[in-house]
Amino acid sequence: MLLTRDTLPKTIPDIAALDELLCRPSQALIDDLEKVDGDIMFLGVAGKMGPTLAGLAKAASPRRRIIGVARFSEPDVEQWLRARGIETLHCDLLDEAAINELPKAPNVVFMAGRKFGAEGDLSLTWAMNAHVPALVAQAFAASRIVAFSTGCVYPFVPVDGRGADESIPPDPPGEYAQSCVGRERMFEYFSRKFGTPGRLFRLNYAIDMRYGVLHDIASKVWQGKPIDVSLGHVNFIWQGDAAAQALRCLAHCDTPTSPINVSGHEILAVRDLAARIGKLLGREPVIVGKEEPTAWLTDTSQATRLFGLPIVDTEQLIRWTADWVARAMPSLGKPTKYEVRDGRY
Template sequence: MNDYPNRILDDKQLEELLSRPAEETVEMFKRLEGDIMFLGIAGKIGPSLANMAKRACDEAGIKKRIIGVSRFSCDEEKKHIEELGIEIFQGDLLERDFLESLPKVKNVFFLAGMKFGSEENASLTWAMNSYLPALIAEHFKDSKIVAYSTGCVYPLVDIDSGGSKETDVPKPLGEYAQSCLGRERMFEYGSKKYNTPVVLIRLNYAVEPRYGVLIDIATKVKNSIPVDLSMGYFNVIWQGDANNQVLRSLEYTETPAKILNITGQETLSVRDIAEEFGKIFGIMPIIVGEEAQTAFLNNSDLAHNLFGNPKLSINKLLKWTGYWIEDEKKILGKPTHFEVRDGKY
């Protein structure tokens, strides 16, 4: 299962790696009761997460109804997801009639939300990130729910702290992070009111060669754009590892809702990562500013105790990302803005 290549050749190989289920994930699907729905399937994570679930079912030799729900602003993405063998429901989850038309399956993954542009459209940000979760918690009150959140609900912490733990008090900075805490509170409320088993995933950050913090740094180094050290440290996890952990979280849903930090083990230095990319590209990175003593950092010991350590090393991730850029392959072109320190995305 861990026969990772030295270099990812194309999108097809990358998609296979992102959606490759671990043996533990396949075993879980053998035990899992009921069908599966992915709300907000379109985007960076949804397609590979749902495909991993489909592949896990196939490898487990079981049949489940796997459903993807989205507005699908891109027809090409909709076609791609349908070709994976995933049943599609197209519509706006904020429309009550559409939401109430959805089948009430046993297992629900909530991926819908808004981050970029949140400062320009605060009302929609709150509707997507707080109001919609309240609707979902009510409609799927008899399901198990795994809902994506963000490590940004924590405050900036000292870089030597080891990162925020699930037991730490949230102190969200800016309206985006505040609305994400609102999302969590709505699922917590639904969990308590309806006795719904829930896991809240505080992800910080999932990366792959087309998107993420590593791509943000790598493209700046490659194009001789200054790398800002304002946010000098960060955590990342390979999206394939995160996908496996998120799927397996279904077995750890609880009432009241359980919180899980999902990220890598290391606290990474922006300066060090930029220098490593510089070696790959044969370029001296342009580095500006000084590292602050604080950053958004998560402690993921609880998840690692449940699922084991991530299978992909940071060194492999660096090489894959660097080679992807070096080969001039397509990236998503959506900066993470990880360097933002005031919460304004």
């Protein structure tokens, strides 16, 4: 079954159904991947979004060789991928020799990076977010490279505007986001040097029922915990839509590589989201703080022109999330820290 607005379920009963939905392709994704020849390799596939991307790529292009690369410290992820016909390779991406031994796939999606705990070992954060990209960009100079980045590379922008578009120069607070600028600069430098086509995929807050801004807000509403609205505005996107847009970027690469913002097209108030979720859960949100006039927000007009609007809209995400949290379904236990304003994660 293809993913369309008409095929979306009213609720997501369990993790198996969630995985199936996340990896269900649209016709637009299938069509764009048909324009792209060759194997697709995912570097850092074992992270939060990696399995969704690899699984979605295989579902959209079942006869294509899909390769997932990671250390695979959690064997369940590797088993999940293999069960779906995805080849797995073990590699420590800090090891230059190991990177150079990987097969030279024509299409590379780079997903490796370090965010959570970034402040605990900043040298490792910079190594993962800037040194590893330099190694990968050189090893795969002849490939297309879609490199995951973050909207956190931008400075804060007014909440009553459209968000930061790709023309705004990166100028973020905090070393984590600065290291992400370093990641982008490495891919940009080597793309210019070698003529490598690519995209810098600036993603803001992918939503999975087990993780994301809405899961954070809904969990606090359900538990009666305070919700700080000082960083009071966000934008976000269903993880399946974000994954589809990342894969479709392979058919829309630039030389040299260029940034593209990916998120929902709406700027949403945290206070309003809490109220809407609270109504579904039958609980009154506990709001603290006062909204600041700026936030980390992106303008996704370029992505909308290329890909159209996300298939899963905000209202659907709110309903799914409230239902998931109310049933005490699993959480990844990784808060997004969307409310952090100083860049310290």
